[in-house]
Amino acid sequence: MDIAGYPSKLLEDAVNEFAKLPGIGKKTALRLVMHLLKQDVDQVNNFGNAIIKFRNEVIFCKVCNNISDTDVCSICSNQARDHSLVCVVENVKNVMAIEQTQQFRGVYHVLGGIISPMDGIGPNDLKITSLIERVANGSIKEIILALSTTMEGDTTNFYIFKKLSNYPVRITTIARGISIGDELEYADEVTLGRSIVNRTLFELLFTNN
């Protein structure tokens, strides 16, 4: 339902801008704007300016394409990390999720999406050329493909795999299997089947990395 009769053009503009965000309709937008009306002017200025500043000043790392405050991000410029091990991910959120696990000491390559014909996203819309260039430079030993285990993710995995097949680099993917804490009887049969085919030596369960 559209909301007509805004008592103020300023209110209407603010609501319309909020309602452009994904998952936020006109009613939620109005609720958020009315919330901001109750906040201090300084707080609302901080909110608006943080967003403007982020969008205008954000930098993408020229090595891995991750969001950064500097030309080369803090991960790529960290010499304590293993620069011969590159984890390929779809987006910045995935980098953050993997960093959160504290299980990975290599570096990243952010594709900026995955191949999805339904959404009109092809290989040329992604940072695949720059990945191949990184590999062609020769110092990378292993590429870990850490994309979603969906049709689109697998398509992208396969595309990158083919593109890299002429280079002397080891290509791996994240393990697929039963999530930790899951009840076996509720696992889907594809995952369960694959988890048996790709079974792991029991003693490896207790080692890190």
Next chain:
Amino acid sequence: MDIAGYPSKLLEDAVNEFAKLPGIGKKTALRLVMHLLKQDVDQVNNFGNAIIKFRNEVIFCKVCNNISDTDVCSICSNQARDHSLVCVVENVKNVMAIEQTQQFRGVYHVLGGIISPMDGIGPNDLKITSLIERVANGSIKEIILALSTTMEGDTTNFYIFKKLSNYPVRITTIARGISIGDELEYADEVTLGRSIVNRTLFELLFTNN
């Protein structure tokens, strides 16, 4: 869950500001910020500036306390409306909802909340004094109390009713009864009971106003 390890301070600031909004957690905030990253810089500037401009420049009508772009809002300055009939509402959203019905040709008085001891909101936090002043000026014939049919709404109704009891003004409340389109068997018994006590002449169903 908190998200650690932001790759950029600008990103972290933008996410934290979004996450201060009601109903928006860190994960949703990150999703919204990543969405803005894909938008044109101009579009994001418009978003941020619309919010800042709204908060800094919004005016409350000096007559009815509704949000306005001018000192006196478009409803209060409309001479075609009945200024002797004042509808008392909790907030701006209620004004918009009633305007949407196109059934009311009077003017409004926006309280800015309802009496709610649980939230620390007392009569002095609301625009009740200015309502009494409007009534004391003498040209108002009827006050329609259009607050939520909750305990807080009824408390506020009763408080206003007592405060206005010495003035020669008719005080009414919105009709309470079965919502149009509701199945009778699912109506709560308080509403159903009241709808029988306060029954309406059948022919009045087919008149407007």
